Amino acid sequence: MALSTLKPAIDPAFLEKLQDYYAEHKVIPSYSVLATLWGMSAKSWVSEIVKRFEEARYLDWTPDKQLKPGPRFFERRLTDQPVQAGLPNPAISDGYDLITLDDYLVRLPSRTSLVRVKGDSMIDAGIRDGDLIIVEQQPNANIGDIVVAIVDNEFTVKYLDREKTEFVLKPANKAFPVIRPRGGMEIFGVMAGLARRTR
Amino acid sequence: MALSTLKPAIDPAFLEKLQDYYAEHKVIPSYSVLATLWGMSAKSWVSEIVKRFEEARYLDWTPDKQLKPGPRFFERRLTDQPVQAGLPNPAISDGYDLITLDDYLVRLPSRTSLVRVKGDSMIDAGIRDGDLIIVEQQPNANIGDIVVAIVDNEFTVKYLDREKTEFVLKPANKAFPVIRPRGGMEIFGVMAGLARRTR
DNA sequence: TTGAATACAGAACGATTGTTCGGTATCAAG
DNA sequence: CTTGATACCGAACAATCGTTCTGTATTCAA
Incomplete structure (x- = not known):
């Protein structure tokens, strides 16, 4: 009291x-x-x-x-x-x-951006068509990270992996092929979260 | 001109x-x-x-x-x-x-709350262990909605479906059983979105 | 070179703003 | 039975609001 x-x-x-x-x-x-x-x-x-x-x-x-x-x-x-x-x-x-959802999802506002997912290539990672990926922008990443890469001037969300000496992008969906970008690729950032609106 | x-x-x-x-x-x-x-x-x-x-x-x-x-x-x-x-x-x-992401995910602040997902029973709906479900609280829902129901004094996230006269809760994962609550169940709300933090 | 838009400035004005202050009703503690 | 919080109402008031109207400098096509 x-x-x-x-x-x-x-x-x-x-x-x-x-x-x-x-x-x-x-x-x-x-x-x-x-x-x-x-x-x-x-x-x-x-x-x-x-x-x-x-x-x-x-x-x-x-x-x-x-x-x-x-x-x-x-x-x-x-x-x-x-x-x-x-x-x-x-x-x-x-x-x-x-x-606060913003604080929860975004920890580095100045380096964070959002990318809309197209297609089902990452379904097995729980990432669906239309989802919003929270991306922390950085030019490099670790093997196993889910990265947003720029391939053919388009965003792609994939697992980053390595085959021998080359980096490759692996989907989380058996129906999709592994992407082996010829002549290097650019990493836009690393996935830090996801926002989905249903209804 | x-x-x-x-x-x-x-x-x-x-x-x-x-x-x-x-x-x-x-x-x-x-x-x-x-x-x-x-x-x-x-x-x-x-x-x-x-x-x-x-x-x-x-x-x-x-x-x-x-x-x-x-x-x-x-x-x-x-x-x-x-x-x-x-x-x-x-x-x-x-x-x-x-x-703000908050604005994207929340449309009715006073009726919205968040529930943390436990387990993998909704994996095929792209909902994973640890995700935050954005819930719009309401006592009823439509068949096919993903609902947050209260069963045995715990939250469960499942599809709402009907078998004959009774409502049932269907997981999105073949490894999990359909829940047939004896003696009615309480619906806490309907899923309106999802927030996931990785990293 | 004239005329008609366009892009402003500035003053005036009633409406609305948020603050302050004094008052009342309720209620629980002593 | 007082007393002091707490939860409001209502009036008054200076400050600020957004509107309106008049005026001017510039531009640009005819």
């Missing part, structure tokens, strides 16, 4: 409504719009709530003193265990962590 | 500066900030430029008459082809420049 209630509580429902609004419009609304969004009628109270979000780093300000999403605004719940509806919580944790 | 010059020209440099500002702050600035950003000193001229962007659908308005990114705001040239030489352009893949 001593230290716990230092910071005022933030209402997750308010945050969720704002996140949904932002997801739809890609903009943080004004205080009066926030008021209706949150079901209030006083801008002064909105101001108070915003200050709490600001302190919790869900919101932030531009150098021009405009409200903008803060560092934690895009955090998502990572649910470990299903929270049973009926059962009382067995006194443990909340059952989830918070992670 | 007749029909061609109906629409006034839009200056790509202005758009790029605004896109850069947005990428940094995740917000569209006010007209006076835009003026300095664009090197002008008259808001009236900003207003004119904005109207052109609006007509070209690079900008749009919220129902609350606030300026927001338009449908084409995140659009860039269609670069499937690798750009040779000094890697001029990171961060892109296809026609759309993703502002």
Whole structure:
């Protein structure tokens, strides 16, 4: 009871409504719009709530003193265990962590880019047509890495392997041939992750 | 000379500066900030430029008459082809420049959570051990959807199917059995995407 | 060389912004 | 039964917003 209630509580429902609004419009609304969004009628109270979000780093300000999403605004719940509806919580944790997908997938923003996968040549590595590969750009790689290489002026995603003295690109699909680029090849980068949208 | 010059020209440099500002702050600035950003000193001229962007659908308005990114705001040239030489352009893949991966993967923040995949039961659907499933929480789903269900107080990712009158959960891996939950099951949500980190 | 666009600047103005401050209702602790 | 938080409402206000209108410099075709 001593230290716990230092910071005022933030209402997750308010945050969720704002996140949904932002997801739809890609903009943080004004205080009066926030008021209706949150079901209030006083801008002064909105101001108070915003200050709490600001302190919790869900919101932030531009150098021009405009409200903008803060560092934690895009955090998502990572649910470990299903929270049973009926059962009382067995006194443990909340059952989830918070992670930001961008931070999770991109660790070196300046060297990272995305490449869309075409075809099924890497199916056995769990890489499907249309997937987005997160690539860390670098001119060399290790045997066994999944690399994005430039062959015939096109991107190719393949395993990097060596045959005798030459590097080759191996698909993860028996129906596809090994690529033996004549006269060297260029490595664009190494796969660091994958993003897929279904639905 | 007749029909061609109906629409006034839009200056790509202005758009790029605004896109850069947005990428940094995740917000569209006010007209006076835009003026300095664009090197002008008259808001009236900003207003004119904005109207052109609006007509070209690079900008749009919220129902609350606030300026927001338009449908084409995140659009860039269609670069499937690798750009040779000094890697001029990171961060892109296809026609759309993703502002964030989070935005790409999450469409309804308040109903979205992440679940970590355990095991290889969905390998043939390109879902591997350790992957993060983006789940849109909802109590029901359609046959054929990949769902996250709660069985024995644990999350399971499977195809939803029906046998006669009962719902069953089908793995995407012949080595695993079909799950026929006795006495009904609870659906946590439907898979909407996937995030994987390698390396 | 004239005229009509185009690309700005600048002032004026009502509307809207976010802040501040004073007030009220609820509720749990002492 | 007080007291002090907490959760709001409502009014007032200066600052800033975006619009509108008038004016000017440049360009370029006729």
